[in-house]
Amino acid sequence: xxxxxxxxxxxxxxxxxxxxxxxxxxxxxxxxxxxxxxxxxxxxxxxxxxxxxxxxxxxxxxxxxxxxxxxxxxxxxxxxxxxxxxxxxxxxxxxxxxxxxxxxxxxxxxxxxxxxxxxxxxxxxxxxxxxxxxxxxxxxxxxxxxxxxxxxxxxxxxxxxxxxxxxxxxxxxxxxxxxxxxxxxxxxxxxxxxxxxxxxxxxxxxxxxxxxxxxxxxxxxxxxxxxxxxxxxxxxxxxxxxxxxxxxxxxxxxxxxxxxxxxxxxxxxxxxxxxxx
Amino acid sequence: xxxxxxxxxxxxxxxxxxxxxxxxxxxxxxxxxxxxxxxxxxxxxxxxxxxxxxxxxxxxxxxxxxxxxxxxxxxxxxxxxxxxxxxxxxxxxxxxxxxxxxxxxxxxxxxxxxxxxxxxxxxxxxxxxxxxxxxxxxxxxxxxxxxxxxxxxxxxxxxxxxxxxxxxxxxxxxxxxxxxxxxxxxxxxxxxxxxxxxxxxxxxxxxxxxxxxxxxxxxxxxxxxxxxxxxxxxxxxxxxxxxxxxxxxxxxxxxxxxxxxxxxxxxxxxxxxxxxx
Numbered sequence: 161x162x163x164x165x166x167x168x169x170x171x172x173x174x175x176x177x178x179x180x181x182x183x184x185x186x187x188x189x190x191x192x193x194x195x196x197x198x199x200x201x202x203x204x205x206x207x208x209x210x211x212x213x214x215x216x217x218x219x220x221x222x223x224x225x226x227x228x229x230x231x232x233x234x235x236x237x238x239x240x241x242x243x244x245x246x247x248x249x250x251x252x253x254x255x256x257x258x259x260x261x262x263x264x265x266x267x268x269x270x271x272x273x274x275x276x277x278x279x280x281x282x283x284x285x286x287x288x289x290x291x292x293x294x295x296x297x298x299x300x301x302x303x304x305x306x307x308x309x310x311x312x313x314x315x316x317x318x319x320x321x322x323x324x325x326x327x328x329x330x331x332x333x334x335x336x337x338x339x340x341x342x343x344x345x346x347x348x349x350x351x352x353x354x355x356x357x358x359x360x361x362x363x364x365x366x367x368x369x370x371x372x373x374x375x376x377x378x379x380x381x382x383x384x385x386x387x388x389x390x391x392x393x394x395x396x397x398x399x400x401x402x403x404x405x406x407x408x409x410x411x412x413x414x415x416x417x418x419x420x421x422x423x424x425x426x427x428x429x430x431x432x433x434x435x436x437x
Numbered sequence: 438x439x440x441x442x443x444x445x446x447x448x449x450x451x452x453x454x455x456x457x458x459x460x461x462x463x464x465x466x467x468x469x470x471x472x473x474x475x476x477x478x479x480x481x482x483x484x485x486x487x488x489x490x491x492x493x494x495x496x497x498x499x500x501x502x503x504x505x506x507x508x509x510x511x512x513x514x515x516x517x518x519x520x521x522x523x524x525x526x527x528x529x530x531x532x533x534x535x536x537x538x539x540x541x542x543x544x545x546x547x548x549x550x551x552x553x554x555x556x557x558x559x560x561x562x563x564x565x566x567x568x569x570x571x572x573x574x575x576x577x578x579x580x581x582x583x584x585x586x587x588x589x590x591x592x593x594x595x596x597x598x599x600x601x602x603x604x605x606x607x608x609x610x611x612x613x614x615x616x617x618x619x620x621x622x623x624x625x626x627x628x629x630x631x632x633x634x635x636x637x638x639x640x641x642x643x644x645x646x647x648x649x650x651x652x653x654x655x656x657x658x659x660x661x662x663x664x665x666x667x668x669x670x671x672x673x674x675x676x677x678x679x680x681x682x683x684x685x686x687x688x689x690x691x692x693x694x695x696x697x698x699x700x701x702x703x704x705x706x707x708x709x710x711x712x713x714x
Binding site: 217263264386 | 469491492493494496497499541542544559561563564644650653654660662663665
């Protein structure tokens, strides 16, 4: 099974693929998210793993947009804890580290580490895993990287300090996408509840959202996420992304979706899948 | 008036301050968002400008968290269009550019430019405005930067190509924050409608959110944003961020807030302000 993701080998997206499908799935790196979607569309891969939400940074709107543009199905989700490690070539000791290369977003999540170790300079790099690849290939003097454990393994580097991120409540939620009709065999221990993700739009929000939610509330369905987004170029029209507990062919969910379709201008079910652990 | 912001001088946050308060306000740069909030808290500045939402990247959860941690009031909002320009020291022509330094997020928003001009290499830098400062101070051979027009002005650099971003629908929404009791004199042409931002939490989402929204819907109040966030460490409890049209001392808003306080476990009004243009 070939699975597209955005980033270099060793990226957190690849960790998501490992969690979802195990080591047998082949991860196929792409530079940009639109290339990941295009690869799945033209069939050069069997699935794609995309980040959709991070506990510190919020939803990845760009990927929600791409979900709407293409007609794929969400077949699984998983949550990856973003653990940032200080990584160096084998043989380098922590005392020798003078520079830490990483993506600025990752560097900004390790500010306490840099405050405690003032001799270590921050060096901006385009990618976390790419920084590990670079320090291994070029061996800049005193150069270490900040990236995932997977990146250290992939490039045969060594972790000098584990978990140097400031906030441990840093998780990214990933979706596995497939073309309509296919079904991934996802790794799963235990049986987590089903979730269904959908997107709908309404005009004139005050009554409209309330009416739309009545379709769920009247059937005692549990909402687990809701997010509104103004529709581009259409004042007072909104897109809502919503996750609920249940499977799209459960009777209550089916009825709620039919009811929702009546009150919404547009409705699309993005997929039903087991909640990620 | 002294206004804290995160980033280097010339950052888009400083553009927000200009739009909100004009050129007389003094912008005070800080490296991190928590330092911006702390500066306002201890009184070393009179206000703070923080990004809260971007049309491509979603909400800035970290700042929503800081809003909850401190007890400031939102007194104004503004939307900054994120225009990215290729900027070089005076005298350098576009044909001489070999490297473009910028924050990787900005670089990733100019992929069509790099596809068209393959001789220009991408060079990761910790900050967009900081990249302009660096190319002016150090003049690396063939080195240009990608940043705001304001950054070009601040560091007396020249714009070689204007608006090289892929997506023009790239806006960041900023809040102006003040300590309770103060009131900024915000620049305003015309009278845009009032908005009120609030945050509340509920247990057991299915009925709870529906009931909470009834407090607004029954009074014909217009919701303009809703977003849910799971409460850390409390499964099935949620925080909702909500913006509605109206002022907190309008009769309908007052009644809705009293009603909402009955059904929510926790409710805080973050501020009422004129909608940003």
